[in-house]
Amino acid sequence: MSxxxxxxxxxxxxxxxxxxxxxxxxAKPGQRRQLAYGAVLALGAIFVASFxxxxxxxxxxxxxxxxxxxxxxxxxxxxxLAAVIVLVTEIEFAERLDAGSxxxxxxxxxxxxxxxxxxxxxxxxxxxxxxxxxxxxFYVLVSYQRRRTPSLEAGVKYLILGALSSAFxxxxxxxxxxxxxxxxxxxxxASPPEILQSPxxxxxxxxxxxGLGFKVAAVPFQIWAPDVCQGAPLPTTAFLAVGSKATxxxxxxxxxxxxxxxxTARWNHALLVVAALTILYGVLCAIPQRSLKRLMAYSSIAxxxxxxxxxxxxxxxxxxxxxxxxxxxxFAVLAVFLVATLAWRGTDADEIPGLAGLCQRSPxxxxxxxxxxxxxxxxxxxxxxxxKFLLLKAAILGGAxxxxxxxxxxxxxxxxxxxxxxxxxVIRAVYWGENPADVSPLAVSWPARAVLGLCLFGxxxxxxxxxxxxxLAQIAxxxxxx
Amino acid sequence: xxxxxxxYLIVSALLFSLGLLGxxxxxxxxxxxxxxxxxxxxxxxxxxxxxxxxxNLDGQVMVFFVITVAAAEVAVGLALIVALYRRRQxxxxxxxxxxxx
Numbered sequence: 318m319s320x321x322x323x324x325x326x327x328x329x330x331x332x333x334x335x336x337x338x339x340x341x342x343x344a345k346p347g348q349r350r351q352l353a354y355g356a357v358l359a360l361g362a363i364f365v366a367s368f369x370x371x372x373x374x375x376x377x378x379x380x381x382x383x384x385x386x387x388x389x390x391x392x393x394x395x396x397x398l399a400a401v402i403v404l405v406t407e408i409e410f411a412e413r414l415d416a417g418s419x420x421x422x423x424x425x426x427x428x429x430x431x432x433x434x435x436x437x438x439x440x441x442x443x444x445x446x447x448x449x450x451x452x453x454x455f456y457v458l459v460s461y462q463r464r465r466t467p468s469l470e471a472g473v474k475y476l477i478l479g480a481l482s483s484a485f486x487x488x489x490x491x492x493x494x495x496x497x498x499x500x501x502x503x504x505x506x507a508s509p510p511e512i513l514q515s516p517x518x519x520x521x522x523x524x525x526x527x528g529l530g531f532k533v534a535a536v537p538f539q540i541w542a543p544d545v546c547q548g549a550p551l552p553t554t555a556f557l558a559v560g561s562k563a564t565x566x567x568x569x570x571x572x573x574x575x576x577x578x579x580x581t582a583r584w585n586h587a588l589l590v591v592a593a594l595t596i597l598y599g600v601l602c603a604i605p606q607r608s609l610k611r612l613m614a615y616s617s618i619a620x621x622x623x624x625x626x627x628x629x630x631x632x633x634x635x636x637x638x639x640x641x642x643x644x645x646x647x648f649a650v651l652a653v654f655l656v657a658t659l660a661w662r663g664t665d666a667d668e669i670p671g672l673a674g675l676c677q678r679s680p681x682x683x684x685x686x687x688x689x690x691x692x693x694x695x696x697x698x699x700x701x702x703x704x705k706f707l708l709l710k711a712a713i714l715g716g717a718x719x720x721x722x723x724x725x726x727x728x729x730x731x732x733x734x735x736x737x738x739x740x741x742x743v744i745r746a747v748y749w750g751e752n753p754a755d756v757s758p759l760a761v762s763w764p765a766r767a768v769l770g771l772c773l774f775g776x777x778x779x780x781x782x783x784x785x786x787x788x789l790a791q792i793a794x795x796x797x798x799x
Numbered sequence: 800x801x802x803x804x805x806x807y808l809i810v811s812a813l814l815f816s817l818g819l820l821g822x823x824x825x826x827x828x829x830x831x832x833x834x835x836x837x838x839x840x841x842x843x844x845x846x847x848x849x850x851x852x853x854x855n856l857d858g859q860v861m862v863f864f865v866i867t868v869a870a871a872e873v874a875v876g877l878a879l880i881v882a883l884y885r886r887r888q889x890x891x892x893x894x895x896x897x898x899x900x
Binding site: 487 | 831872
């Protein structure tokens with residue numbers, strides 16, 4: 318029974334998804350929207366209920382396969398909150414789908430279940446299954462507008478590259494299992510030193526990191542991100558950029574710092590180089606973009622690089638800063654995609670100049686987009702600024718033992734300055750864009766208003782009063798023993 | 800000659816490399832997809848061999864998970880490729896070029 322208690326949150330989300338699928342059979346076309354709002358409310362209730370759960374001591378379940386600790390809980394709450402906002406975006410998007418809007422929401426919920434299981438993975442078997450649950454569901458979600466060729470193409474590209482990365486992942490798991498004789502992270506850490514020094518184990522872990530790097534979209538596994546993000550429906554792009562990336566991050570933390578800290582310590586330089594290249598690639602390639610989705614894809618690559626700074630620092634402060642940064646990133650990115658969904662209602666446009674006139678059509682949406690872009694750019698006093706500040710602080714403090722971090726911190730500051738250019742390009746298009754195609758006022762439904770308000774509140778709150786969330790992030794980071 | 804762990808591992812590594820070569824060199828989506836399945840099965844072979852020679856059943860259990868997940872992946876993947884074929888009348892990757900800078 319205690320095992321089922323441990324996965325209570327996942328079971329609740331899964332039940333919501335299944336109920337949504339079933340009730341859709343009896344729903345009349347006009348009732349689908351209410352049904353989806355019901356799912357949003359259920360998710361919100363699960364999010365609130367998750368604060369009733371706490372795990373000061375890690376709880377193992379299912380023979381050590383699954384662990385419930387504060388880190389897992391932090392990420393479960395993160396995923397739930399992201400899914401609530403994404404679902405509301407999807408409801409606004411549903412009119413652009415040919416059919417099957419309830420299935421679209423249900424698939425999002427199933428991906429969410431995969432993410433929540435991944436947050437608790439303590440064994441390579443659960444890591445693989447949870448990751449594949451997320452990836453396979455995203456194949457469908459990305460190509461959901463199957464009458465639009467770009468959406469299908471994006472789906473096929475994601476499919477081929479995703480399957481390739483999972484092949485590497487499985488082969489890596491096979492090697493790790495062959496050398497150490499175990500798939501459990503805790504047993505692997507406790508292996509004798511001659512096993513931990515084995516080159517075959519290092520190769521296996523490297524292949525596992527290929528699979529995870531693909532999810533995070535870190536260089537050199539970022540090739541898929543721009544095309545897939547551009548072709549996918551807007552809410553799916555949002556969920557890819559936030560949920561899928563965070564799944565990769567939490568698994569990266571587990572593998573690097575729980576399963577094989579001894580091997581990770583030898584890879585510090587390689588991690589630094591990957592983080593630096595990821596930041597540079599994302600920032601430089603974002604400059605010439607005209608498509609908002611593509612811009613956000615490159616921005617998400619750059620943000621993956623910023624998040625990897627926390628991994629490079631490799632102590633509790635670094636990881637806590639990274640978790641805090643993820644929180645700010647969630648609100649800003651989801652706000653951008655919600656505004657884009659509302660502003661481009663009824664079209665498949667995604668060019669940034671097409672945002673011209675948004676400030677007259679709906680000042681609230683224009684203001685929301687502006688704040689989100691400023692937060693992504695790292696303008697004080699928003700969440701993005703404080704997150705970057707914490708990451709840089711952790712990097713500079715860590716530089717005392719590992720001088721490469723000074724370089725990484727310097728590079729980050731340069732990258733942030735460059736990124737101001739393209740983020741402010743979007744704001745310029747909103748307020749000073751020329752030849753607006755349409756100046757009719759935009760009607761925004763109240764749930765969308767409320768959720769956008771929540772995102773704006775989140776960005777301001779994390780920026781002005783960071784103490785609460787930072788405290789949560791520190792408790793979560795303390796679950797990893799460095 | 801007795802067949803030992805290393806023989807299985809060599810075959811597995813060969814299969815994996817052949818699959819990877821297929822993914823990189825082939826231009827037809829279906830053949831790329833077949834090569835990907837071959838890579839997964841190479842990993843399965845390695846898992847089973849390690850499991851057999853280390854007297855530890857965890858690897859065999861893992862193979863069941865991999866097979867199940869691969870089946871789900873094939874179901875979704877083939878549906879996608881067929882849907883794309885219907886629109887484009889082609890399953891070549893050179894035709895996947897509508898998403899470019």
